Amino acid sequence: MPKKRTQEEKALLEKARRYLPGGTMGNVYSPDENAFVIKRGRGSRVWDVSGNEYIDYLLGSGPMVLGHAHPAVNEAVRDYLDRGTTYFAQNEPAILLAEEIVRAVPCAERVRFTTSGTDACFQCLRLARAFRKREKILKFEGGYHGSSDYAMMSTTPALSALQEFPRATRSTPGIPTALEELVLVAPFNDAKTTVSIIERHHDELAAVIMEPLQRLIPPAPGFLQAVRDATARFGIPLVFDEVVTGFRLAYGGAQERYGVVPDLAAFGKIVGGGFPLAAIVGRAEVMDMYDPSRQGYVNQVGTLSGNPIAAVAGLATLAELRKEGVYQRWHATAHTLRQTLERLLREAEIPAQVVGDDTVFDVYFTDRPITDYRSTLSARKEPMDVFNRVLLENGVLKGSPKIYVGVCHTPEDVTQTTAAFRKAVERVVGM
Numbered sequence: 001m002p003k004k005r006t007q008e009e010k011a012l013l014e015k016a017r018r019y020l021p022g023g024t025m026g027n028v029y030s031p032d033e034n035a036f037v038i039k040r041g042r043g044s045r046v047w048d049v050s051g052n053e054y055i056d057y058l059l060g061s062g063p064m065v066l067g068h069a070h071p072a073v074n075e076a077v078r079d080y081l082d083r084g085t086t087y088f089a090q091n092e093p094a095i096l097l098a099e100e101i102v103r104a105v106p107c108a109e110r111v112r113f114t115t116s117g118t119d120a121c122f123q124c125l126r127l128a129r130a131f132r133k134r135e136k137i138l139k140f141e142g143g144y145h146g147s148s149d150y151a152m153m154s155t156t157p158a159l160s161a162l163q164e165f166p167r168a169t170r171s172t173p174g175i176p177t178a179l180e181e182l183v184l185v186a187p188f189n190d191a192k193t194t195v196s197i198i199e200r201h202h203d204e205l206a207a208v209i210m211e212p213l214q215r216l217i218p219p220a221p222g223f224l225q226a227v228r229d230a231t232a233r234f235g236i237p238l239v240f241d242e243v244v245t246g247f248r249l250a251y252g253g254a255q256e257r258y259g260v261v262p263d264l265a266a267f268g269k270i271v272g273g274g275f276p277l278a279a280i281v282g283r284a285e286v287m288d289m290y291d292p293s294r295q296g297y298v299n300q301v302g303t304l305s306g307n308p309i310a311a312v313a314g315l316a317t318l319a320e321l322r323k324e325g326v327y328q329r330w331h332a333t334a335h336t337l338r339q340t341l342e343r344l345l346r347e348a349e350i351p352a353q354v355v356g357d358d359t360v361f362d363v364y365f366t367d368r369p370i371t372d373y374r375s376t377l378s379a380r381k382e383p384m385d386v387f388n389r390v391l392l393e394n395g396v397l398k399g400s401p402k403i404y405v406g407v408c409h410t411p412e413d414v415t416q417t418t419a420a421f422r423k424a425v426e427r428v429v430g431m
Contacts, residue, residue, distance in 0.1 A: 001393060002033045009049035012037045027061065028399070034392055041068030044408040046397065054397040055413050059404040062244055062360070063269040065330075066320055067408025073273050076316035077309055086307050093311035100318055101271070101281055104252050106261045107240070110287030112280045113306035117243035117268030118146025120278040121209065123300055124264045125150055128207035128237040130298045131286045138166070138197060138208045140188040142217075142373025145209060145241050145266075149175045153183040159377050166197045188214045188372045191226035198227075202234035207264075209239040212254035216356035216401065217370060224260040231263075237286060243268035243278070247321060248359055270321075273313030276304060326407060333414060334358035334405035340418050344425045350383075362401040363387065365428070383431045387424045394420035 005013075013035050017023035023035065030036065036048040044067050046056045059065065066073065080093070098111035114120050122145075125137055137150060145151035154163070155171040163169050166184035170177075184201060186194040188210075198208065208231050212224055231238040240262040245254035247270040255261050264282035271279055280287070280300075289298045304310075320326065335358040345352045351367035364370050364379035365387075388400055396417055398404075 094306035108281035120266035273317035275310035277310035
């Protein structure tokens with residue numbers, strides 16, 4: 001049954017419907033019977049305005065790995081507030097955060113800050129175009145790199161709109177048709193097709209951009225290295241979108257985890273500790289295109305780029321992640337949770353695939369292995385909707401399609417989530 005709503009929350013939901021398109025900020029949409037308004041969060045839990053409590057596997061879409069209102073992050077931010085909140089100029093926290101990113105991330109020799117993962121990915125592509133003096137980019141079908149025009153090509157094509165590779169298609173109204181000529185598309189995990197496209201179009205390509213873990217789809221053995229080798233052979237900058245994977249799969253991100261080093265990378269989410277901050281990082285040769293002392297430099301400014309409060313929060317978050325045993329405990333908890341879901345689905349004999357990394361995964365209701373975007377289209381939507389709804393009704397909040405596990409999640413959370421998983425699986429049986 002849906003959670004009970006107080007008159008206060010009902011009034012807020014009505015205001016949301018009146019003042020926000022579709023009653024949503026665009027990130028999370030729930031049907032009216034399950035719509036809610038979050039009032040506060042602490043640790044691994046959030047509470048809505050009506051007082052209903054949820055174990056939070058949304059975690060702000062990933063950045064809140066330490067949990068909400070973490071004492072170390074809150075203390076760092078409070079200590080800095082008396083100094084001001086933004087300067088639009090060099091500041092100590094941003095410089096120190098850049099130093100830590102370079103220390104952590106294999107490809108990072110220079111850092112430039114911005115405020116969102118969307119902008120970080122967009123800026124990586126602009127930087128690569130300026131460096132390479134080419135205009136076309138290659139991305140992977142189903143890959144999400146934010147909401148810029150270049151990024152929203154072939155991100156969520158319907159089955160009826162699938163194109164022959166490498167042709168791109170717009171994934172939202174409002175994108176100029178001309179961009180279809182500037183974006184090439186390859187199938188994720190298909191090294192032969194991808195390398196063939198790079199070889200045929202290498203003289204036109206400014207960059208290849210990819211999520212090393214595409215949404216939830218792990219790279220096949222050798223796939224990332226094949227793309228790295230092909231781009232290196234032709235001098236094409238390889239861009240990793242590490243907005244999700246950065247400081248999650250390992251302290252040095254997916255490039256540390258998988259042992260493949262790109263030329264540029266976009267970081268966001270965890271790096272800002274829950275505040276608006278993202279980073280473009282990469283080889284000095286490419287990043288120095290931002291140097292304003294050089295002729296023809298790439299102009300990139302932002303009112304809140306390198307905001308000191310966000311940088312302080314990021315530094316505090318990374319300091320917690322560097323503590324001994326944190327990653328081992330975090331990933332062990334996540335592994336237990338993922339294995340539990342796999343076991344429950346298997347015992348119920350439900351055709352389903354649990355896909356992703358231990359710390360970010362979800363279920364696809366299909367008997368087909370999930371290896372690329374097109375295979376995800378075989379998943380059935382109705383059981384997924386029921387699964388998510390039952391979890392929410394039983395106090396488990398997740399995104400669609402992602403369960404973000406954080407350092408903050410406890411054995412008690414795992415026990416309660418297992419009970420909710422069991423109820424959700426029982427409701428899906430026979431669908």
